[in-house]
Amino acid sequence: MTELEQRCAKAGLKMTGQRRTILKILGEAADHPSVEDVYARAKSIDTTISIATVYRTLSLLDELDLVIRHEFHEGHSRYELNWDHHHHLIDLESGQVIEFQNKELEAMKEKIARDLGYELVDHRLELYGKKIKGKKK
Amino acid sequence: MTELEQRCAKAGLKMTGQRRTILKILGEAADHPSVEDVYARAKSIDTTISIATVYRTLSLLDELDLVIRHEFHEGHSRYELNWDHHHHLIDLESGQVIEFQNKELEAMKEKIARDLGYELVDHRLELYGKKIKGKKK
DNA sequence: GTAGCTGCAAACTCTTTGCAACTCT
DNA sequence: AGAGTTGCAAAGAGTTTGCAGCTAC
Numbered sequence: 603m604t605e606l607e608q609r610c611a612k613a614g615l616k617m618t619g620q621r622r623t624i625l626k627i628l629g630e631a632a633d634h635p636s637v638e639d640v641y642a643r644a645k646s647i648d649t650t651i652s653i654a655t656v657y658r659t660l661s662l663l664d665e666l667d668l669v670i671r672h673e674f675h676e677g678h679s680r681y682e683l684n685w686d687h688h689h690h691l692i693d694l695e696s697g698q699v700i701e702f703q704n705k706e707l708e709a710m711k712e713k714i715a716r717d718l719g720y721e722l723v724d725h726r727l728e729l730y731g732k733k734i735k736g737k738k739k
Numbered sequence: 740m741t742e743l744e745q746r747c748a749k750a751g752l753k754m755t756g757q758r759r760t761i762l763k764i765l766g767e768a769a770d771h772p773s774v775e776d777v778y779a780r781a782k783s784i785d786t787t788i789s790i791a792t793v794y795r796t797l798s799l800l801d802e803l804d805l806v807i808r809h810e811f812h813e814g815h816s817r818y819e820l821n822w823d824h825h826h827h828l829i830d831l832e833s834g835q836v837i838e839f840q841n842k843e844l845e846a847m848k849e850k851i852a853r854d855l856g857y858e859l860v861d862h863r864l865e866l867y868g869k870k871i872k873g874k875k876k
Numbered sequence: 877g878t879a880g881c882t883g884c885a886a887a888c889t890c891t892t893t894g895c896a897a898c899t900c901t
Numbered sequence: 902a903g904a905g906t907t908g909c910a911a912a913g914a915g916t917t918t919g920c921a922g923c924t925a926c
Contacts, residue, residue, distance in 0.1 A: 616880060616925050637915080652883045657916060673810035677891085678915060691855055700855060707847055711866060714841055718828055720868035727864045729848060731857035753900050753905060774890080789908045794891060814916090815890060881924070888917070898907070 613666050623647050624659045634680040634699055691729040750803050760784050761796045771809060771817040771836055828866040
């Protein structure tokens with residue numbers, strides 16, 4: 603039983619085959635799959651799984667904070683495991699999503715929230731950019 | 740003719756009554772209205788306006804970058820004029836949206852993008868927090 | 877055994893679109 | 902005059918839900 607599965611079980615979720623399949627897919631995903639993506643990958647493992655189950659499972663995982671739901675202005679959501687905290691740079695030309703982390707940024711966000719009288723619970727930063735062509739090294 | 744209307748006209752948009760109404764509403768909005776909000780307010784000025792026109796106009800304004808479209812994970816979009824650049828802190832308990840700016844943050848984001856080999860075109864930062872009750876002054 | 881989970885299909889919400897009539901320039 | 906815009910209603914996309922049967926615990 604994986605750590606992820608343990609955390610689900612601890613939250614009172616029954617570990618069904620479908621849920622194991624979806625957790626496996628999320629654990630192996632190097633990208634930020636949409637619901638349709640997760641569904642397609644799940645079907646290659648369990649051909650009988652339904653998209654309703656994928657929606658329900660991802661919502662549950664989101665509530666448990668095991669997963670992060672993104673809205674990259676595409677008309678649908680994308681998901682990823684909530685493992686290591688990071689942010690995203692979206693390539694406006696190719697749609698490619700690049701992950702990054704930055705300690706200073708984290709500290710700064712905490713401070714901004716505190717100065718406004720808030721305890722920071724969650725936050726999102728998305729950068730949208732274009733690749734610089736002429737590499738001025 | 741307002742500056743906003745001039746910028747629309749310059750982009751080749753015809754200045755119809757409906758568009759003027761919507762621009763007026765956005766200019767006067769102190770919040771971040773949803774499409775339904777804009778539609779409701781528009782109707783109080785022009786009872787014959789349709790929600791299709793509101794959708795179409797907001798999309799156009801978004802393309803022209805006169806407006807910013809937000810997805811605060813509510814299942815619908817919210818809009819605001821793209822005047823002064825700022826970010827948002829969303830109160831998780833009340834849903835209240837607080838705006839803030841931060842120079843250091845801006846500089847840092849430019850740097851992160853550049854270091855990744857990207858020219859920053861746009862970006863979003865959203866903080867989600869809870870009000871700190873015991874004001875430890 | 878039973879509370880919870882699943883697949884299916886229908887329903888729902890938000891948004892977009894085809895079309896004929898109308899209007900800004 | 903003519904290209905662009907509008908309202909209407911229908912269609913589309915993404916997501917949720919009621920229900921009967923099934924399954925993990």
